[in-house]
Amino acid sequence: MSLTLILRHPAASIALTLLAYALAVVLHRRWRWVPPIVAACLPIVALLLLIREPYATYNLGGNTLTWLLGPATVGLAVPMFRNGKLLRRSLPMLAVVVLAGSVVGMVTAGVTAWLLGAPLPVVMSAVPKSVTTPIAIEVSRELNGIPQITIAMVILAGVLGASFGRPLLRLAGVRDYRAIGAAIGTASHGVGTASLLRRSELQATVSSWAMAAAGVFTSLLAVLLKLCLR
Amino acid sequence: MRLIESILGFSILVAFFLLGAFLHKVGLPIPGGVLGLILFYLALSCGVVKLKWVERAAGIMLRHMVLLFVPLTVGLMEMGPVLSRQALAITASLLVSLAAVLLTTGLLGQRLLPAMRHEEAPSAEASR
Numbered sequence: 001m002s003l004t005l006i007l008r009h010p011a012a013s014i015a016l017t018l019l020a021y022a023l024a025v026v027l028h029r030r031w032r033w034v035p036p037i038v039a040a041c042l043p044i045v046a047l048l049l050l051i052r053e054p055y056a057t058y059n060l061g062g063n064t065l066t067w068l069l070g071p072a073t074v075g076l077a078v079p080m081f082r083n084g085k086l087l088r089r090s091l092p093m094l095a096v097v098v099l100a101g102s103v104v105g106m107v108t109a110g111v112t113a114w115l116l117g118a119p120l121p122v123v124m125s126a127v128p129k130s131v132t133t134p135i136a137i138e139v140s141r142e143l144n145g146i147p148q149i150t151i152a153m154v155i156l157a158g159v160l161g162a163s164f165g166r167p168l169l170r171l172a173g174v175r176d177y178r179a180i181g182a183a184i185g186t187a188s189h190g191v192g193t194a195s196l197l198r199r200s201e202l203q204a205t206v207s208s209w210a211m212a213a214a215g216v217f218t219s220l221l222a223v224l225l226k227l228c229l230r
Numbered sequence: 231m232r233l234i235e236s237i238l239g240f241s242i243l244v245a246f247f248l249l250g251a252f253l254h255k256v257g258l259p260i261p262g263g264v265l266g267l268i269l270f271y272l273a274l275s276c277g278v279v280k281l282k283w284v285e286r287a288a289g290i291m292l293r294h295m296v297l298l299f300v301p302l303t304v305g306l307m308e309m310g311p312v313l314s315r316q317a318l319a320i321t322a323s324l325l326v327s328l329a330a331v332l333l334t335t336g337l338l339g340q341r342l343l344p345a346m347r348h349e350e351a352p353s354a355e356a357s358r
Contacts, residue, residue, distance in 0.1 A: 013301070021297040036296045037303060044300070045307045055308050062301025068291075069298045070251065071243040073263030075288035077271040081281065093342045101335030109327035118319035122312070126323040130331050133299050138261030148305045149312070153324050155303075161328055168329065169336045179339030187331040190295070210335075212267075219264040226259065 004051055013061030020044050037155060069134035073215075076132065080212035083205045090206075094182060098210045101186035102217040105130040106225070109153075125149035127225070128218050129157050132189040135215035139222045154189070161188025162195035178206045185210030232286070239287025242279060246270040 006012060017040075024039035048058055084091060109126040118126075124145035128136040133154050140150035165184050174180060177200060184192040185207030193207040243266075250266030258265060273279040291298075306313070313320070 017297070017300050021294075021300060024296075037300065040296065040300045041303050041306075044304050048304075048307065055305055058304065059301055062304065065298050066301050069295075070247040070263040070266065071240070072291045072295050072298055073261075074243045074246045074250070074266040074270050075284075075291045077267045077274060078281070078284060078288035079292070080267075081271055081274045090343060094339075097335055097339045097342055100338055101331045104334040105327050105331035108330040109323045112326045113316075113319045113323035116319035116322055118316050118323075122316050122319060126320065126327070129324060129327065133295065134263060135261070137299070137302065138263055142259070142261060146309070146312070147302055148309050149316075149320065151299060151303050152306060152313075153320065156324055157328050160324075161332065165332050168332055172333055172337060174336035174340050176340045176343055178343045179336050182339040182343070183332045183336035186335045187328055190292075216264060216268065219260050223259040 004053065007051065007053065008057055008060075010061030010064070013058045014064060016044060016047070016058075017062060017065060035155070035159065069137065073134040073138070076135075076212045076215065079208050083209040086205055087209060090178065091209075094178070094206065094209065095213060097179075097182050098186050098213045099217050101183070101210075102130070102214045102221060105187065105214075106218060106221060120144075121146050122149060126153060128222065129153035130187050130189070131215040131218045132211055135219060139219050142219075142222055143226060155191075158188045158191025161192045165192060165195075177203050181206030182210045186214045189214070235283075236287045236290060239284040240291075242284050243270075243287060243291065246273070 007016075020040045020043050021036070023043070024034075024036040027034045027039045028036045044058070048055065087094065106127045109129050110123050113123045113126040121144060124143040125140050125147075126149075127143060127145070128139035128150060131139070131154070133151060136150050136154045137147045139145075140147045161184060165188055166180065169180055169183055174183065181196060181200075181203035184196055184203075188195075189211045193204055193211055196207050197204040246266040246269055247263060248266075249269060250264070251262030253265050254260065254262040260268075270279070274281060
């Protein structure tokens with residue numbers, strides 16, 4: 001009984017999350033195919049179910065970590081700025097390409113979910129699914145979506161794009177490196193970008209810039225979408 | 231010194247986030263974090279903030295970003311019913327949109343980007 005009382009303290013959820021994350025990083029280093037986010041969440045979910053505590057209790061402390069996603073989003077400006085300098089001459093065209101990809105991504109995700117009869121909050125959760133997690137969460141909230149569903153979709157978009165993105169692009173005849181980098185960054189954010197880093201630095205530079213730009217464009221476009229819906 | 235440098239950098243990131251959050255509160259419809267990002271990018275571009283002040287802190291935050299979305303993701307444990315009822319819509323939306331973004335961006339990029347000069351990229355950075 002007293003053990004559960006201690007576990008209800010917000011500091012306990014923070015400690016638990018840090019511990020689970022550290023464990024996940026170690027597992028991921030050992031076995032590359034273990035996604036850190038899954039390895040970190042499963043023990044926490046298992047523990048909560050075991051001691052029969054609701055998610056709300058855990059999230060009293062969890063909230064503190066969620067708040068840090070704000071400053072992390074700001075930090076995205078650093079790779080964007082650094083890579084932007086390297087790509088200077090291509091930037092205007094690259095911006096056009098990423099903007100087009102972002103519009104298509106938002107529209108196709110929303111329309112497909114809507115056509116299949118999903119309720120509005122689920123449709124809105126799908127709209128920002130291509131962009132990096134902290135921005136996707138914010139956009140999902142702005143559109144009255146369900147951030148958890150958005151996160152699940154964002155993670156899958158990253159993992160699937162990292163493994164099947166290049167083969168699909170090759171099949172479609174896309175050979176230009178920067179085009180591949182732009183496509184992977186726009187569709188699969190940081191997870192896709194990390195997968196390119198092992199192959200080509202230039203590609204990863206383009207991808208990293210595209211990822212940040214897609215995040216900014218998607219949040220601006222979401223404002224328009226919100227105005228249209230009103 | 232490294233620790234102090236990281237703390238200083240982290241404080242700058244938080245300050246820009248708070249500025250963005252404030253502007254969002256007073257009526258700008260863009261999320262606070264993204265407003266902070268845009269302002270911070272401008273500050274870096276015009277040299278108000280030096281890249282070296284924030285490089286380390288931003289690197290740490292971006293490398294360990296997964297930690298920061300663990301608490302929200304754990305919340306999926308209470309979404310079982312919604313997820314199973316909407317599984318088809320969610321999966322289809324994900325796959326259709328993923329392919330559409332990859333192909334639009336890739337094909338358009340192939341068309342528009344080769345016109346540019348080839349540039350060297352001595353370093354790259356990835357983050358989640």
